[in-house]
Amino acid sequence: MPGTNLTREEAQERARLLTVDAYEIDLDLSGAQEGGTYRSVTTVRFDSAEAGAETFIDLVAPAVHEVELNGRALDVAAVFRDSRITLAHLAAGSNELKVVADCSYTNTGEGLHRFVDPVDEQAYLYTQFEVPDARRVFASFEQPDLKATFRFTVKAPAGWTVISNSPTPEPKDDVWSFEPTPRISTYITALIVGPYHSVHSSYEKDGQSVPLGIYCRPSLAEYLDADAIFDVTRLGFDWFQEKFDYAYPFAKYDQLFVPEFNAGAMENAGAVTIRDQYVFRSKVTDAAYETRAETILHELAHMWFGDLVTMEWWNDLWLNESFATYTSIACLAYADGSQWPHSWTTFANSMKTWAYRQDQLPSTHPIMADISDLDDVLVNFDGITYAKGASVLKQLVAYVGMDAFFQGVQAYFKAHAFGNTRLSDLLGALEKTSGRDLKTWSKAWLETAGINILRPEIETDGNGHVTSFTVLQEAPALPAGAKGEPTLRPHRIAIGFYDLDAAGKLVRTDRIELDVDGERTTVPFPAGTARPAVILLNDDDLSYAKVRLDEESLRVVTEHLGDFTESLPRALSWASAWDMTRDGELATRDYLSLVLAGVGKETDIGVVQSLHRQAKMALDVYAAPEWREAGLTQWTEATLAHLRAAEPGSDHQLAWARAFAATARNPQQLDLLQALLDGTEAIEGLAVDTELRWAFVERLAATGLLDDEEIDAEYARDRTAAGERHAAAARAARPSQEAKAEAWASVVESDKLPNSLQEAVIGGFVQTDQRELLAPYTEKFFAAVKDVWESRSHEMAQQVAIGLYPALHVSQETLAATDAWLASAEPGAALRRLMSESRSGVERALKAQAADAAAATA
Numbered sequence: 001m002p003g004t005n006l007t008r009e010e011a012q013e014r015a016r017l018l019t020v021d022a023y024e025i026d027l028d029l030s031g032a033q034e035g036g037t038y039r040s041v042t043t044v045r046f047d048s049a050e051a052g053a054e055t056f057i058d059l060v061a062p063a064v065h066e067v068e069l070n071g072r073a074l075d076v077a078a079v080f081r082d083s084r085i086t087l088a089h090l091a092a093g094s095n096e097l098k099v100v101a102d103c104s105y106t107n108t109g110e111g112l113h114r115f116v117d118p119v120d121e122q123a124y125l126y127t128q129f130e131v132p133d134a135r136r137v138f139a140s141f142e143q144p145d146l147k148a149t150f151r152f153t154v155k156a157p158a159g160w161t162v163i164s165n166s167p168t169p170e171p172k173d174d175v176w177s178f179e180p181t182p183r184i185s186t187y188i189t190a191l192i193v194g195p196y197h198s199v200h201s202s203y204e205k206d207g208q209s210v211p212l213g214i215y216c217r218p219s220l221a222e223y224l225d226a227d228a229i230f231d232v233t234r235l236g237f238d239w240f241q242e243k244f245d246y247a248y249p250f251a252k253y254d255q256l257f258v259p260e261f262n263a264g265a266m267e268n269a270g271a272v273t274i275r276d277q278y279v280f281r282s283k284v285t286d287a288a289y290e291t292r293a294e295t296i297l298h299e300l301a302h303m304w305f306g307d308l309v310t311m312e313w314w315n316d317l318w319l320n321e322s323f324a325t326y327t328s329i330a331c332l333a334y335a336d337g338s339q340w341p342h343s344w345t346t347f348a349n350s351m352k353t354w355a356y357r358q359d360q361l362p363s364t365h366p367i368m369a370d371i372s373d374l375d376d377v378l379v380n381f382d383g384i385t386y387a388k389g390a391s392v393l394k395q396l397v398a399y400v401g402m403d404a405f406f407q408g409v410q411a412y413f414k415a416h417a418f419g420n421t422r423l424s425d426l427l428g429a430l431e432k433t434s435g436r437d438l439k440t441w442s443k444a445w446l447e448t449a450g451i452n453i454l455r456p457e458i459e460t461d462g463n464g465h466v467t468s469f470t471v472l473q474e475a476p477a478l479p480a481g482a483k484g485e486p487t488l489r490p491h492r493i494a495i496g497f498y499d500l501d502a503a504g505k506l507v508r509t510d511r512i513e514l515d516v517d518g519e520r521t522t523v524p525f526p527a528g529t530a531r532p533a534v535i536l537l538n539d540d541d542l543s544y545a546k547v548r549l550d551e552e553s554l555r556v557v558t559e560h561l562g563d564f565t566e567s568l569p570r571a572l573s574w575a576s577a578w579d580m581t582r583d584g585e586l587a588t589r590d591y592l593s594l595v596l597a598g599v600g601k602e603t604d605i606g607v608v609q610s611l612h613r614q615a616k617m618a619l620d621v622y623a624a625p626e627w628r629e630a631g632l633t634q635w636t637e638a639t640l641a642h643l644r645a646a647e648p649g650s651d652h653q654l655a656w657a658r659a660f661a662a663t664a665r666n667p668q669q670l671d672l673l674q675a676l677l678d679g680t681e682a683i684e685g686l687a688v689d690t691e692l693r694w695a696f697v698e699r700l701a702a703t704g705l706l707d708d709e710e711i712d713a714e715y716a717r718d719r720t721a722a723g724e725r726h727a728a729a730a731r732a733a734r735p736s737q738e739a740k741a742e743a744w745a746s747v748v749e750s751d752k753l754p755n756s757l758q759e760a761v762i763g764g765f766v767q768t769d770q771r772e773l774l775a776p777y778t779e780k781f782f783a784a785v786k787d788v789w790e791s792r793s794h795e796m797a798q799q800v801a802i803g804l805y806p807a808l809h810v811s812q813e814t815l816a817a818t819d820a821w822l823a824s825a826e827p828g829a830a831l832r833r834l835m836s837e838s839r840s841g842v843e844r845a846l847k848a849q850a851a852d853a854a855a856a857t858a
Helices: 008-017 218-223 226-244 286-302 314-334 343-358 374-378 384-400 402-416 423-434 438-446 551-563 567-582 588-601 605-622 625-645 651-663 667-678 690-702 708-717 721-733 737-749 755-765 777-791 794-803 812-825 829-857
Strands: 018-028 037-048 055-058 063-069 084-087 093-104 111-116 123-128 149-155 161-164 175-177 191-194 197-205 208-216 253-258 271-275 453-460 466-474 491-500 506-516 520-522 534-539
Touching (some): 008 018, 008 055, 063 084, 084 093, 093 111, 149 191, 197 226, 208 218, 226 253, 226 314, 271 286, 286 605, 314 343, 314 374, 314 384, 343 384, 343 567, 374 829, 384 402, 384 491, 423 438, 453 491, 453 534, 491 551, 506 520, 506 534, 506 551, 534 551, 551 567, 551 588, 567 605, 588 605, 605 829, 625 829, 651 690, 690 708, 690 721, 708 721, 721 755, 737 777, 755 794, 777 812, 794 829, 812 829
Antiparallel strands (some): 055 084, 063 093, 111 123, 161 191, 197 208, 453 466
16 A cells, blocks of 8 residues: 555544545646646645644655645655655644645556546546545545545546536536535545546436436447436435435436446445446346446445445444445335345345355454554455445344334434444434344444354154254354454344245245344244244345254255245355355265256346356365366356257346356367357357457467467457457466466566456466466465565555465465465565465365365265
């Protein structure tokens, strides 16, 4: 991370001393087409609680020309060093600071990112400031609790558009002068600048009118389905304003699809930036539209939770992100007119599995993490912060009731609008509306790490009638190196009872909802009741816990997993099977058999695509090495059979085409890919469009069947930013020493690649069937990773540290090499965490491989 690492104690002291009133920021971006640097002039007015006090303001800039405090010019060389400008001898009460600097455009997706579209050769800019990157563009007190108003004035090239948090003004002589924002935090201010294409509409209801805008590059305009995006946005406005009982708090709402974006999206107040891969250039499945809708609603929810009311410090980042995640999925599930009422199925099968994985790493931490500085928070955008937190909020809603939950949220927004809060402020509001004591609940769920396992213990008599039913709760030991102690928690769960009907479908015949607490909880069960075929703990996925089936239920589910009539119990069963595979409780070959037996009956396309990814990962990493190729052959043959059998033009057909392309291996299969690519063979209904072509190209390149010239020819067909990324990945995927050396040098030995191309090269470089070719890079990785971490921006360094770790080399040697590096390199806490997480993945894979090998001889 460039610059000084702000600590929590420093932020607390600065917040005690200062009250910030207003920023005026004047940027000269008229040279943006050429790049380089730009002039940044910041004037900030603030109050000091003490006369003569000293503090600092943050700025990352290659040159500072003037610093003027209360009309007094300061010696720049004396006060500016390492991203901080020291401000001494403050006046009691009002102070005014002016800073004139040259700041840099970036190509890393941080600060003011600059991208040149290969289609029109025009530059496109956008800002990304979370966590500490507003200081790359203007001098700022860079912490969330020092809110202020922001007035931006921007000079841009003629013909360009400038969008910010406030409504877009008419420019005068190419200068755009915005009205001040409401009081907001530095990290949610925004500027998006360039010759963007736009579509405009409005949200109208009961006299309220909110201007809506959607923006993208002109080269993507033909693919922009603006009406569909506006429909999801209006759905969110309706549902959130009803549930929050607080009108949308900003003057307009723009959504800007921007290039080379590191995350899914960012909640800048009134000017949300979204990765432009969500403007779909080719046919995608409904799961992709659902994911986009959830992203749109997640950012819209942040306008209230995060932007209107903001965390005091990054300890409560989880609440910010978890609330947006929970409410976005709840909106899709419950709002009238939603196209995705099954969204909790998607959550169970994707977000939840992410959370369970994260919670079993040595870096596991309480949901409310102890964030001591900016380095801590930068690696904390993880599965606990988003997915476990959202799961626990869903549990909280079950615990207090949905009506009481949203009544508490309404009171919270009204009490703290445009201010900063802590978790205790929200829990206090919920205690009042629900009558529940949440202090004990909070301590168990939010202040402890780790996961619980719930198991049913069922006894029956000789006639198959249930005589006793107990839910057992376990708290497994935390992973080695993790802090804390195992904790049993109170769970509000549903238990579903399923039987096979005459058509062979598993239908829910009864449901019990109860509190589970401690090691043993007795379930009330009427005497003489026949035992159902399947007993499913945590039905409806109300709580956060790993769930196991009893022996009889497991037998029935193994035979009939695809026969549940509802998607959510299927997803819960699939997720349990996947978790057992990762834990080495279910052999990879048995997991593959389960997938092959049930996936053809799975109707939810998101679940199908998750199963594709998980089956492939299990074979690549968790299968016994001596059986892996046989398993991959079996899987690949199945993907082709399902592709040929799928309904022409359906989402399932497209999903199976992609799954086949990811694993095609023998000459006949690769010949089919080539024939589909060049049009000499076709599968009815399958449109081999731009993105599917690239999937075929990348696999053919990785298997040595396409050379540089052929990749260049494909790029010539698609000379776009996306085509450039795909071509870079395909070149890096080629199975030759020269291709690997070239890819490695471009990422590790040079820092010239922009973020999106670096990501593409890393993705192409790491091919699961090129282990021998990649083996020499294990030593090179450990030799280089610390230097990369210390010399690159956070996003760029993290791509390298995670993406190039030798995760495919599942061996004791990889563990030993990691341990030796951790002992000798003395990495900082953030890099140590990432490396420990990667090591844990190898350790888990070794255990799963051993379980798979044992199954072969059982």
